[in-house]
Amino acid sequence: MTVRLYDSRSQSVVDLVPLVEGEVGIYVCGPTVQSSPHIGHLRSALVYDLWRRWLSYRGYRVTLVRNVTDIDDKILASAADDPEQWWALAYRFELEFSAGYTALGIQAPTYEPRATASIGQMHELIQRLIDAGHAYPAADASGDVYFDTASWPTYGELTRQKLADMEPAADADPRGKRDPRDFALWKGHKPTEPESASWGSPWGAGRPGWHIECSAMASRYLGSRFDIHGGGLDLRFPHHENELAQSTAAGDPFANYWVHNGLVNIGGQKMSKSLGNSIYAAEFLQSARPLVVRYYLGSAHYRSTIDYHDGALVEAEAALERIETFLTRVDRRLEGTDRAGSGAPVIPDAFAAAMDDDLAVPQALAVLHDAIRSGNAALDADDLEAAARIRGQVFAMTDVLGINPLLAPWSTAATSEAAPALARLVERLLADRDTAREAKDFAAADRIRDELAGAGIQLDDTPHGTQWSIA
RNA sequence: GGUGGAGUGGCCGAGAGGAUAGGCAGCGGCCUGCAAAGCCGUCCACACGGGUUCGAAUCCCGUCUCCACCUCCA
Numbered sequence: 300m301t302v303r304l305y306d307s308r309s310q311s312v313v314d315l316v317p318l319v320e321g322e323v324g325i326y327v328c329g330p331t332v333q334s335s336p337h338i339g340h341l342r343s344a345l346v347y348d349l350w351r352r353w354l355s356y357r358g359y360r361v362t363l364v365r366n367v368t369d370i371d372d373k374i375l376a377s378a379a380d381d382p383e384q385w386w387a388l389a390y391r392f393e394l395e396f397s398a399g400y401t402a403l404g405i406q407a408p409t410y411e412p413r414a415t416a417s418i419g420q421m422h423e424l425i426q427r428l429i430d431a432g433h434a435y436p437a438a439d440a441s442g443d444v445y446f447d448t449a450s451w452p453t454y455g456e457l458t459r460q461k462l463a464d465m466e467p468a469a470d471a472d473p474r475g476k477r478d479p480r481d482f483a484l485w486k487g488h489k490p491t492e493p494e495s496a497s498w499g500s501p502w503g504a505g506r507p508g509w510h511i512e513c514s515a516m517a518s519r520y521l522g523s524r525f526d527i528h529g530g531g532l533d534l535r536f537p538h539h540e541n542e543l544a545q546s547t548a549a550g551d552p553f554a555n556y557w558v559h560n561g562l563v564n565i566g567g568q569k570m571s572k573s574l575g576n577s578i579y580a581a582e583f584l585q586s587a588r589p590l591v592v593r594y595y596l597g598s599a600h601y602r603s604t605i606d607y608h609d610g611a612l613v614e615a616e617a618a619l620e621r622i623e624t625f626l627t628r629v630d631r632r633l634e635g636t637d638r639a640g641s642g643a644p645v646i647p648d649a650f651a652a653a654m655d656d657d658l659a660v661p662q663a664l665a666v667l668h669d670a671i672r673s674g675n676a677a678l679d680a681d682d683l684e685a686a687a688r689i690r691g692q693v694f695a696m697t698d699v700l701g702i703n704p705l706l707a708p709w710s711t712a713a714t715s716e717a718a719p720a721l722a723r724l725v726e727r728l729l730a731d732r733d734t735a736r737e738a739k740d741f742a743a744a745d746r747i748r749d750e751l752a753g754a755g756i757q758l759d760d761t762p763h764g765t766q767w768s769i770a
Numbered sequence: 771g772g773u774g775g776a777g778u779g780g781c782c783g784a785g786a787g788g789a790u791a792g793g794c795a796g797c798g799g800c801c802u803g804c805a806a807a808g809c810c811g812u813c814c815a816c817a818c819g820g821g822u823u824c825g826a827a828u829c830c831c832g833u834c835u836c837c838a839c840c841u842c843c844a
Binding site: 307310327328329330331333336337338339340341342343344346371372373455458459460461463464465479480481482483509510530531532533534535536537538540541559560561562563564567568569570571572598599600602603604606608610611613614615617618621624625628659660661662664665666667668669672675676678679680736739741744745748752757758759760761766 | 771772773774775776781782783784785791792793794795801802803804805806807808809810836837838839840841842843844
């Protein structure tokens with residue numbers, strides 16, 4: 300029952316051996332809150348939510364840190380022509396991200412640090428790099444501090460690139476860099492930028508470069524060495540390469556394993572603003588139930604590219620309904636019997652084996668769907684013992700995947716005041732329909748069924764009576 | 771130019787030397803007053819060309835196509 304994961308650095312599936320037995324520390328690159336979240340952002344957060352849930356199920360105490368980068372060039376640029384302050388803009392988008400995560404049932408991370416709250420840790424890290432000879436303040440008067448890539452022999456190790464093979468940066472402004480491939484650790488304050496986006500530092504007032512915040516926050520909260528670093532595949536270079544370089548060059552061993560989630564494409568291409576093909580979280584969550592969105596984004600293997608196509612959500616909805624229908628069906632059948640509520644929540648071995656193997660969710664879902672077929676067959680055969688046992692398995696498997704429709708946040712238990720009134724009216728109509736059916740007045744019976752269907756209420760005639768549910 | 775990834779049945783999507791992945795859609799049957807739901811069966815695919823092997827979707831060689839990254843990116 301060793302959990303295995305694909306480590307991007309070694310390019311192989313390896314056993315997860317935590318630094319501290321029974322505990323796993325994960326740092327995930329969260330968003331730069333410069334615009335609204337799209338479905339790729341949701342997928343990324345969902346992937347680490349699934350990792351966290353599975354590792355927790357396996358008994359690990361998981362510390363999941365997912366940062367918010369709330370200061371960078373684009374945030375300042377977006378707010379520049381606006382009356383809105385950059386920090387207000389960043390926070391507004393941060394709230395949008397949070398809303399998207401919550402809607403999908405993504406559990407809050409253990410901590411969600413903002414970059415602007417760790418400026419001191421960044422200074423400390425930059426100073427160590429300067430002291431070690433791996434960073435230098437720019438020779439011009441910019442106040443910039445750069446990482447010296449040429450001084451770090453293993454630069455490029457994460458993505459297996461040689462410095463010499465890299466395309467020279469098309470970066471318009473090499474400013475005070477010794478080499479175009481050097482990257483900014485600290486950016487000197489410019490007169491055009493707001494004072495509120497400037498922090499004092501040993502090298503003059505300014506703000507952090509991109510990358511340094513993640514190194515600083517990862518070590519601040521998880522230690523100079525920790526278990527897993529995650530993020531989107533597109534962050535491998537330069538972001539993660541630079542994080543690795545600056546942290547290790549400063550003497551921090553940093554992450555033991557690097558995990559990268561696949562991206563969400565549209566029509567075979569990555570979403571991008573220039574192509575205008577992004578699907579934003581808010582609109583996506585309007586087009587289907589959030590549970591369906593979670594199922595859809597979570598059902599592919601986490602390292603695969605998801606290529607979104609029309610109809611994908613309809614298919615996900617159908618698959619999910621199969622799960623929901625079974626659970627509803629089995630609970631109704633067991634209700635009032637001595638097996639009501641029974642069925643120990645046991646995860647089948649085949650499911651666990653799949654999840655242990657680099658989070659093979661697609662195979663785990665195959666186990667889930669097989670269980671549902673067996674469960675339905677058991678119900679058809681009136682084998683309540685088997686039905687209850689399988690019910691428990693389905694309950695447990697969907698729970699660990701965060702798609703158990705009977706549990707929060709998906710449960711729509713009829714707790715509203717209107718529910719009993721609705722039930723009474725529907726049951727009255729069902730009684731009328733039964734009377735009509737007994738009298739073989741099927742036209743009248745079907746009229747009632749159609750009428751209920753028009754109101755979104757589905758009927759299910761079983762040997763044990765007619766069940767109804769809201770579609 | 772460099773570094774990775776991918777091409778699987780009508781669609782989605784796993785697998786990685788020898789059994790049925792799974793879902794959706796379709797078809798046939800059972801059940802039903804008829805439906806719906808459910809069950810059973812069916813649909814036997816792996817970009818192309820060679821090769822290795824008793825056996826290849828899976829390994830090797832070559833070819834084609836697509837995607838991502840190379841200092842904005844989840």
